[in-house]
Amino acid sequence: MKNVIIVGGGASGLTAGIFAARRGHKVTILEHKDKTGKKILATGNGKCNYTNLVQLPECYRSNDSTFPMKVLSVFGVHETIDFFRQLGIYPKEREGYVYPNSEQAASVVQVLEMELRQLKVNICLAVHVEHIYKNKNIFTLTTNKGDFTADKVILAAGGCASPNHGSDGSGYLLAKELGHKIIKPLPALVQLKSKEKYFKTLAGVRTEAYIKLFVNDRFTAEEKGELLIANYGVSGIPIFQLSRFAAKAISENKRVDLKVDFLPSLNWKDTFELITERIKSNPKKTAEESMVGLFNNKLTFIMLKEVGIEPALSWEKVNRNNITDLVNQIKEWKIPISETNPFEQAQVSAGGVDTAEISPISMESKLVKGLYLTGELVDVDGTCGGYNLQWAWSTGAIAGMNL
Template sequence: MRRIGIIGGGASGIAAAITAARNDRKAQVFILEQKEKIGRKLLATGNGRCNLTNRQAVPSCAKVCYRGGNIQFVEEVLRAFSYEDTLKFFESIGLVVKLRGDYVYPRSDQASAVLELLELELKRLGVEVYCNVKVASIAWEGKNFCIRTEETCSVKSFKADRLILASGGQAASSLGSDGSGYGLAKALKHSVTCIVPALVQLKVKAHPFAKASGVRTEAKVTALIDGKEAASDTGEVQITAYGISGIPVFQISRFIALGLHQKKRSEVLLDLLPEYSEDEVYRLLVKMGDKRDDLTAKEWLTGIFNQKLVPRILEMAGVKMQTRVSKLSEGQLQTVAKKCKRIILTIQDTNGFENAQVCAGGVRTKEVCPQTMESLRTKGVYLTGELLDVDGICGGFNLQWAWATGCIAGKASVMRKKK
């Protein structure tokens, strides 16, 4: 009887367990989870609604939707287990889904329902789940892998013929991902790239918008690393007391985090009127001040921006709020227009791993077979999910990666002949 040991009870680990048990009903499949319950991080996805996947999670969109050292690897994985395969997987456990644009959610909008159905399927298939089990080391002992646990665990060791590392990255350690999987992967002859937070808020040095905390505004954010554009995104940006947040900020954060890690100058270019060119902004400002001689600079911008933003923009442009618009020089008008389009924020840090949704970096994918997720360094070992050097943008792409790699690994682990 095959024994399939899965380290990590997150999305990819659960998917691997279900798929392995379905493909070999005689196999003994077990999950080792260090937290008191499996799937805790899953409950937090999509603001509790669980954004399961995305219609754009296809090979042709991989270069846009995923980041990492080898995007071709991502393309091959998505060919092996597609967006449609994910929908079929959830249909098979009784989940009805719905679309919101390209985003796929459970019809109930409840992540808890997704986890409950996954747990029911694990139970139906006889998968053993051990919680509060922290793995200390893994060793091949000639016939099988010996998985040793920390002294605080009631069970001291487990045996497995195949081993699936699904232990996650280093983001949100309170939910189970503490980075310990990287050490286990290294012990199994793998190499790991530098690890930084991704999909995370950014802290701004000498934050010019600190007094506008709580404001949400449409803007374009561009990551500048040593003055060169690395990535950009447009959408609703949230101003916080310490910096900036929101989906567009999350999308570029991994590039900023890498820049900071490499001790490079890391900045964000903020465009508060992305729908206009600078010339168009200038003409708009002139038009709004035309024939309104008594209008103050503060009143002048109130029709465009949130009132908390107006004093900050004028301050950076060197214009006093009570200055009459009719008294502004040509140069001052141009400076205000420029500030609406181009504000440079110096980033001093991210908001850390604990507040990040995922990590950038991980086990190098050149060391893993994309058709099976089997290690090319240690036979019988499979690696999945966030542990790998692949991270997706917001919108269900990271969960698609988890389902795909988990299901591929689970199937392959019971299909390969025993040693």
């Protein structure tokens, strides 16, 4: 039996605690908030999309693109669903997205906490770990509530995203103190900001769009889905999926632009014909009137303004070259991105402990024997759809099993 301390009572820490205790270890979880599992409660709008049946390499991002799938081959989606089913979570699946049948994130936290209680895991709340030292084979953790010692330590302290839920970046400092390289943490699954003044007018618009991201004019990534426009810039799932690439480029002082197609169902030629037909059907209508029913009125107004067409002018008085400009604006509206929203608004952190220093089979540090690193602390972040929680369950379970 080993004396095990887990730093962090989030998704990976709680899972690690269960698997370690099931193997007969004496386990203590140190959580610096007043409750465990706070970030779990906020997932999936409180419904907790806890995994996804579709598990592909492109669902995870890391400096080492092969590392996530190596981990998931040890403990993956089916093992996760079985684990939670044993705890009492009956799965409900929608297009690959898996939720508890109760549709309550609280259910997931409750079953984890019930199992930890049955296994007699000691959970200490409001304990902030300040330093970790290793002398011979014993770890000493200094905290605001005194020192703790352990044979094994699992660092499950999370990243920087959503600090109000407990992820304040302190885990990176502890890992660095123990000799690990930290790849710069950046906000991911987050909104993107632009300095364009028209966003104040467009705030509140929701529309389907096809979005491409360019870094220094080079195509980098693309997504399709509902775009949400705010007074600071853009949001929505497709923006969240692209945000990691934007954050990384901005941190390297590179130029980031989005090109948005507001009519993705039609190609350029068909869009031109559609606009031309609307004009021909009633040339006495104003430019703004002829677009009613095609786009949100606020979007139409700014589109016209951006290409130099006065919205109140009838098409009879509009320069025909402006029609081509309008179609170009509809199909490839360029938005310069200045920055991401901060970690407070981000769902997850990109970056973290370099995976080259961690075993994907055990999650044990290659630098410090007896130290394990899990969850968001590691340089792996998933796309929207339950992937970041799957990463937490997988790494926590593997660490707990391999002590």
